[in-house]
Amino acid sequence: MNPSFSANPLTDLHQLLAYPFMVNALQAGTIVAVIAALVGWFVVLRRESFVCHTLSVMSFPGASGAALVGLPLASGYFVFAVGGALAIAFGSRVRARRSLAQESAVVGTVGAVALALGYLFLSLYGGILESLETLLFGSFVGITRGQVQTLLIVAIVAAAVLAAVGRPLFYASVDERAARADGVPVRALSVVFLILLALAVAAIAQIVGVLLTFALLVAPAATAQLLTTRLRLSLALAVALAVAETWAALTVSYFTNVAMGFAVTTIALAIYACARGARKLRG
Amino acid sequence: MFALPFVRNALLAGSLIAVASGLLGYFIVLRAQVFAGDALSHVAFTGALAAAAVGVDLRVGLFAATLAVALLFAALGDRARADDVTIGVVFAWILGLGVLFLDLFNASSSGGSGIIGARTLFGSIFGLSTAQATLAAAIAVGLIAVTLAIARPLLFASLDPGVAIARGVPARLLGSVFLVLVAADAAEATQAVGALLLLGLLAAPAGAAHRLTASPYVGMALSAGLALASVWIGIALSYRIAPLPPSSAIVLVAGGFYLFAFAARPLRRSGVLRWMR
Numbered sequence: 001m002n003p004s005f006s007a008n009p010l011t012d013l014h015q016l017l018a019y020p021f022m023v024n025a026l027q028a029g030t031i032v033a034v035i036a037a038l039v040g041w042f043v044v045l046r047r048e049s050f051v052c053h054t055l056s057v058m059s060f061p062g063a064s065g066a067a068l069v070g071l072p073l074a075s076g077y078f079v080f081a082v083g084g085a086l087a088i089a090f091g092s093r094v095r096a097r098r099s100l101a102q103e104s105a106v107v108g109t110v111g112a113v114a115l116a117l118g119y120l121f122l123s124l125y126g127g128i129l130e131s132l133e134t135l136l137f138g139s140f141v142g143i144t145r146g147q148v149q150t151l152l153i154v155a156i157v158a159a160a161v162l163a164a165v166g167r168p169l170f171y172a173s174v175d176e177r178a179a180r181a182d183g184v185p186v187r188a189l190s191v192v193f194l195i196l197l198a199l200a201v202a203a204i205a206q207i208v209g210v211l212l213t214f215a216l217l218v219a220p221a222a223t224a225q226l227l228t229t230r231l232r233l234s235l236a237l238a239v240a241l242a243v244a245e246t247w248a249a250l251t252v253s254y255f256t257n258v259a260m261g262f263a264v265t266t267i268a269l270a271i272y273a274c275a276r277g278a279r280k281l282r283g
Numbered sequence: 284m285f286a287l288p289f290v291r292n293a294l295l296a297g298s299l300i301a302v303a304s305g306l307l308g309y310f311i312v313l314r315a316q317v318f319a320g321d322a323l324s325h326v327a328f329t330g331a332l333a334a335a336a337v338g339v340d341l342r343v344g345l346f347a348a349t350l351a352v353a354l355l356f357a358a359l360g361d362r363a364r365a366d367d368v369t370i371g372v373v374f375a376w377i378l379g380l381g382v383l384f385l386d387l388f389n390a391s392s393s394g395g396s397g398i399i400g401a402r403t404l405f406g407s408i409f410g411l412s413t414a415q416a417t418l419a420a421a422i423a424v425g426l427i428a429v430t431l432a433i434a435r436p437l438l439f440a441s442l443d444p445g446v447a448i449a450r451g452v453p454a455r456l457l458g459s460v461f462l463v464l465v466a467a468d469a470a471e472a473t474q475a476v477g478a479l480l481l482l483g484l485l486a487a488p489a490g491a492a493h494r495l496t497a498s499p500y501v502g503m504a505l506s507a508g509l510a511l512a513s514v515w516i517g518i519a520l521s522y523r524i525a526p527l528p529p530s531s532a533i534v535l536v537a538g539g540f541y542l543f544a545f546a547a548r549p550l551r552r553s554g555v556l557r558w559m560r
Binding site for chain 2: 044047048049050052053057091100101102103104105106107108109111112113115116117119120123124214215218219222258259261262263264265266268269272
């Protein structure tokens with residue numbers, strides 16, 4: 001059967017759900033979108049997109065390293081992501097103070113070294129270039145039930161941790177000095193958040209690919225924060241946008257064969273640009 | 284080792300690209316713009332794939348894409364510094380575009396895309412022809428010259444933009460010129476270490492230099508020197524050890540220098556490295 005888009009939404013939905021791989025992809029995509037939006041909301045608030053990008057890059061050495069030693073790929077993703085988070089957390093302070101210049105240098109170096117290691121592992125492994133592309137840009141065709149379940153567990157853990165530290169984390173992100181003066185453990189919170197981000201990114205990168213994880217983490221949250229300053233509303237909006245963007249991208253790429261990565265990033269950028277335009281017009 | 288033409292080409296292009304990246308990297312770290320540098324290096328990937336899909340020289344695509352995005356960042360940002368979120372969103376889309384071109388290229392020719400993809404992402408310094416290496420070296424010399432020419436005002440504008448503007452330094456223009464230089468360097472270095480690993484040459488030597496010295500001119504020289512040493516040691520290592528790809532070797536050596544810079548402070552305090560000031 002060759003799926004073809006029609007004017008009747010019911011037929012389209014029926015076609016979308018005709019294959020089990022698509023059902024898995026939609027479920028996984030939805031879970032990914034929810035975690036990405038929740039964690040990404042704090043990433044945008046803390047201006048940590050670069051860290052977020054670097055952590056998603058960690059899954060490349062993770063996957064190729066795991067392939068080299070013969071472990072399941074997912075374990076490599078998590079080990080490297082958490083390792084990278086710790087390296088960044090401890091490397092980016094100069095005498096216990098946050099230094100923007102050093103932070104950006106550390107984050108960049110950690111990313112480049114991780115990629116260099118990944119490339120080395122790949123060449124030791126024997127270099128299969130086909131899987132390199134899938135690794136970097138993701139594939140929603142081969143998602144299994146097991147992966148969906150793992151994702152769900154990661155999502156629940158991430159949501160629980162965020163619910164527990166959300167309030168102080170918000171305080172520390174918005175006004176670090178005041179929070180510190182009030183006795184909020186700013187440093188510990190930032191480490192906890194980095195580790196949480198690493199876990200989320202490792203889970204997401206398995207679906208969307210190493211290089212594009214970022215589109216789902218940053219764009220919906222940035223759009224939501226542009227549109228409203230009310231906390232709960234903008235969190236909810238970020239989640240709704242991320243889920244809608246993922247569904248739209250999956251649908252588009254199912255019917256037209258355009259790569260999922262291109263569809264999701266284009267939709268996310270278009271909505272972000274509209275939000276920026278709307279804000280300019282409103283003044 | 285030096286008798287082989289491909290090693291000589293690699294050393295010629297690699298050395299000059301390293302010095303250019305080290306110098307520019309010093310300012311990138313100073314201005315906390317590593318993310319913009321990273322984004323530009325990934326743009327190089329999309330540019331190369333676009334060129335491959337259309338069927339023109341890869342280098343045309345590299346330079347066109349990185350320069351266009353550098354100007355876009357300069358236009359979007361305040362004082363020619365695009366903010367974190369804008370870079371992130373634009374950059375994700377450009378990578379998405381890269382995927383599209385990769386698909387188009389796959390459809391238009393059978394096979395080979397994997398090789399172009401891997402080459403662009405991870406570089407192939409041993410694959411440069413003499414003509415390519417000479418051109419890359421010439422462009423790198425140009426980049427070094429321009430960077431040194433604007434070093435003084437750029438340093439001023441980076442350290443204290445407010446005072447610099449008040450003194451009549453065109454900080455915005457300098458910021459844009461700087462981004463264009465980084466873009467050209469990204470297109471250059473993609474040929475040597477690849478789009479994904481370029482950051483190793485931009486951020487690691489410069490980060491180490493910033494940690495080791497506070498003096499700007501010593502820092503610039505140190506950063507360029509460390510980048511150069513990384514390329515030489517990296518090339519030598521990968522020549523000796525067969526499965527070690529040259530770009531991985533270069534970046535790992537650069538990362539090692541940075542790690543050493545971290546260790547240097549406690550070591551100096553304990554008196555082991557008393558010679559360092």
